[in-house]
Amino acid sequence: MFELAIAERHILGNPKMVLFTVLSVALAVGVIFVMIGLMDGYRENLIEDTVENAAHVTVDPKEDEDYIYLYRTLTAIAREDPLVVAASPRIIGNAAAKYKDNVEGVTFVGADPVQEDLLLKVQDDLVWGDYYDLRFKRFAAVVGDNLADDLELKWGDDFQLIRGSASIRVKAVGIIDTGTSLDSTLVYLPLETAQDLLGEGDVVSEVGMRLSDIYAAPAVAAELNNRTRYKAESWQDKSRDVLDMLGTQQFYSILFYSFIFLISGLGIANTMMMIISRRTKEIGILMAMGADQISIMKIFVLESVILGPPSALLGGGLAYVAAKVIGTFEVPAEFYIADRLTVVLEPVTFVYVAVFALLVNLIAGIYPAYKASRLDPVEAIATE
Amino acid sequence: MTNIIEIKKLRKVYGDGVELVALDDVDLTIEEGEVLSIVGPSGSGKSTLLNMIGLLDTPTSGEIWLKGQNITNASPKERARLRNRELGFIFQYHHLLPEFDAVENVMMPLLIAGVDKKEARSQAIIHLEEVGLGDRLHNKPSQLSGGQNQRVAVARALAGHPSIVIGDEPTGNLDSKSSDMIYELLRKLNRQMKQTFILVTHDMNMAEKTDRILRLVDGRIVSEMRREGEGFVSRDKSRAE
Numbered sequence: 001m002f003e004l005a006i007a008e009r010h011i012l013g014n015p016k017m018v019l020f021t022v023l024s025v026a027l028a029v030g031v032i033f034v035m036i037g038l039m040d041g042y043r044e045n046l047i048e049d050t051v052e053n054a055a056h057v058t059v060d061p062k063e064d065e066d067y068i069y070l071y072r073t074l075t076a077i078a079r080e081d082p083l084v085v086a087a088s089p090r091i092i093g094n095a096a097a098k099y100k101d102n103v104e105g106v107t108f109v110g111a112d113p114v115q116e117d118l119l120l121k122v123q124d125d126l127v128w129g130d131y132y133d134l135r136f137k138r139f140a141a142v143v144g145d146n147l148a149d150d151l152e153l154k155w156g157d158d159f160q161l162i163r164g165s166a167s168i169r170v171k172a173v174g175i176i177d178t179g180t181s182l183d184s185t186l187v188y189l190p191l192e193t194a195q196d197l198l199g200e201g202d203v204v205s206e207v208g209m210r211l212s213d214i215y216a217a218p219a220v221a222a223e224l225n226n227r228t229r230y231k232a233e234s235w236q237d238k239s240r241d242v243l244d245m246l247g248t249q250q251f252y253s254i255l256f257y258s259f260i261f262l263i264s265g266l267g268i269a270n271t272m273m274m275i276i277s278r279r280t281k282e283i284g285i286l287m288a289m290g291a292d293q294i295s296i297m298k299i300f301v302l303e304s305v306i307l308g309p310p311s312a313l314l315g316g317g318l319a320y321v322a323a324k325v326i327g328t329f330e331v332p333a334e335f336y337i338a339d340r341l342t343v344v345l346e347p348v349t350f351v352y353v354a355v356f357a358l359l360v361n362l363i364a365g366i367y368p369a370y371k372a373s374r375l376d377p378v379e380a381i382a383t384e
Numbered sequence: 385m386t387n388i389i390e391i392k393k394l395r396k397v398y399g400d401g402v403e404l405v406a407l408d409d410v411d412l413t414i415e416e417g418e419v420l421s422i423v424g425p426s427g428s429g430k431s432t433l434l435n436m437i438g439l440l441d442t443p444t445s446g447e448i449w450l451k452g453q454n455i456t457n458a459s460p461k462e463r464a465r466l467r468n469r470e471l472g473f474i475f476q477y478h479h480l481l482p483e484f485d486a487v488e489n490v491m492m493p494l495l496i497a498g499v500d501k502k503e504a505r506s507q508a509i510i511h512l513e514e515v516g517l518g519d520r521l522h523n524k525p526s527q528l529s530g531g532q533n534q535r536v537a538v539a540r541a542l543a544g545h546p547s548i549v550i551g552d553e554p555t556g557n558l559d560s561k562s563s564d565m566i567y568e569l570l571r572k573l574n575r576q577m578k579q580t581f582i583l584v585t586h587d588m589n590m591a592e593k594t595d596r597i598l599r600l601v602d603g604r605i606v607s608e609m610r611r612e613g614e615g616f617v618s619r620d621k622s623r624a625e
Contacts, residue, residue: 002495009483285479288440289493289540290468292461377440381475 003295006286007302014275021271022311028264029315029357032257034322036349039253041342043246047214050235053180055088055119055208056217058238059224060231067091067203074207074230081220083211086118089204091194097143097187099151099159106147108161108187110194110204119210122176122188128155129174134190142174146184161187163197261360268364272304276372283372284380293373300372304365305358312354319345387449388547388580389414389437394446396432396603406432407443408603416547419574419581421591424600430584431552433600437582438471438550439463451547468497472541472579476553478533480525480540486512487521490539497544511539515569531562538569542579551583555590567593592616 011018059078061068068074071089078087091110096103109116113134117123123131127145134140141161143153153159158171170189177183195202207230211217217234224232236243276283283296323343331341389412396407406429414420414437422430435441436448439455447456455466467473472493480489490508495501512518515535525533534554541549549570555563567590574581583594591597597616599607609616 002492005488005495006481009481013483281479282481285473285475285481286492286496287464288438288467288473290464290466290471290496292464294461295496378435381440381479 002291003298004302006299007306010275010279010299010303011306017271017275018307021268022307022314024264024267025307025311025357025361026314026318028260028360029312029353030318030322032260033315033319033345033350033353034326034343035253035257036353037319037323037343037345038326038341039246039250040344040346040349044344045342046239046242046246049180050239051214053120053178054235054238055206056211056214056235057209057221057224058233059207059209059228060233061205062229062231067200067205068207068230069203071204071207074228077227078207078209078224081223083213083216083220084209085212086115086208086210088112088115088119088208089191090116090206090208091191091198091203092205093163093194093198095161095163095187095197097147097151097159097161099153099157102151102153104147104150105185106161106187107182107185108141108189108194108197110189110191110197112191116188116208119208125176125178127175127177129172131174131176131188133173134188137171137173138190138193139168139170140173140190141170142176142188143172144183144186145175145177147186148172148175150184161189161197164199166197166199168193168197261356265360265364268304268307268361269368272300272365272368273371275303276300276368279372280375280380280383283375284377284383287375287377288381296375297366297369297373300369301362301365304361304369308358308361309354311361312357315357316350316354319350386416387413388416388418388451390447390449391437392447392449394433394436394448395444396429396436396441397444405603407436409446410603410605412598412605414580414582416580417574417578418596419571419594420583420596420598421594422582422584422598422600423586423588423591428600429603430600432603434550434552434582434584437548438473439467468493469544470547472543472546472549474534474537474541474549474551474554476556478525478530478537480533480536482525485522485524486517486528486536486539489525489536490543493540493543499544508539508543511543512536514542514573515539531558531565534558534562534566535569538566538573542573542577545577546579548580548582551581551585553585554583555585555587560589563587563590 059074075087075089078084088111093108095106095108097106113132117131126142129142131142134142151159153172155172155175158169161168161170170193176186211220214235218236221232221234224230286296323345326341326343329341391410391412394407394410398404398406410433422433424430432441436443443456447454449455450466450470458466481492487505487508490511491504494504494507509521512521515538517532517535517539520528520532528536555566558566570581571593573579585591595611597609598605608619610619
């Protein structure tokens, strides 16, 4: 295959031009790969965040009721499914917390510490004290760390929770740092204490469930909806909007990536045309020697395509380095769901991007190569 | 001897608005093994005629026959194949591929013909030996003198044993010593291989060493001189007569 030999020599004979062409495609590959990686990272963080910090399935009260009354029966039904790791009846309400002269609005969560810890791994987030103290002390609370700061409350201090005319006095037995915005409003209480504060009797607001397989959540929710009149919802349903938004964004991203590739494709085409205009005489000579139009086209398409793999590999390398660098930046919690941006570089994504880059090289090479193959040999040879 | 090329009423007109007649009803027959020179002033149509014979250009009207086959309207692919198998080109400048060494340049037409690489290499080396460059096989064009490069170009034109070798001012860019050397080389190869040589030249010294001299003026063959013994016999073909 003499076409390949010529293409090869042309490339080796033009190191600078080749370098710039390779760089332009490598940059496109790198940028796109990192951007897809960021998106995948965001999705992964989001799912992790959702799955770790919220129930996989949440059961809400029946249509026309505000609370779940027969929550012990419901919890027993829920636990029949072997996939269910925890089913925690929880009561959630709003109150005011008062310590000395400081008052803050809080969201209190009353739950059985054993089930709640299985559900949300509460104990892992505690920075002070012990969540399980709530099992034995009726008037005890675990307080979000930012809320504690706002109230100037320390571990072991007593403070007041006030809801309407009800008021209870509890001791802060633990400080919790969940890493989310909840930290400035959250107060964990024993279930009975919370029920007292709410004043609605022996009821809960919801039952949160944790599963051994997070992707079984929709099926588990559907099963509960069939068996009871309570409203069970999976985490996927709850995050539907965000997941849909990610889907929509993906469409625009692909459009955007296509433009990046288009630009680098134009760059390649331009380089190829420059190479061809410098080689016009040579093309004429090759034609005189009997190279037909297909051979001439092959030479220049090959030249363009040969540059594809090194560009893709270099781009992959750049993406890898960029991902490492991006991973070292800390991001404030209010901007992002995790404290660092995660770039997830999936090999399969790289394969897609690389194949696309090869296609871009191929397509960008075709038009200049076609023009070269249609040169008039007499004019080509006469070119100075 | 058989006719290798027959040209009938060949006409080439350039331009859309203002027409320029480059070849005007040229009739020409070339015999196999002949060494023919075409002379004439600049713009007389020498190169155009050569490009037609070399299948690089197509006529406006008229016919070209190669080895008894009318190739006037051959497809681009067929013309490329014929250029590769039947024709060898030597240009004024060597026009070697700069990134390839001497052997690789001579191999090129053979590789285009689909000859196996190893076979092409050994043939190329033989051709380079023939032109006296057996010791310069791996030099690139930039490492060879003008005369040496032109000899590589001759070797390249002969690779694959084409039946016709076409030279467009093959020595036009060389000093007289190198010119003589190239010409002697062509003559020697002609005797050995019975190839047909068609040379366009300004150099009457060289033309006078060929078998037949055609003189072109304004796209017409105005005179033809054929070697007979030591001298030339003139046949005036000007229509003005």
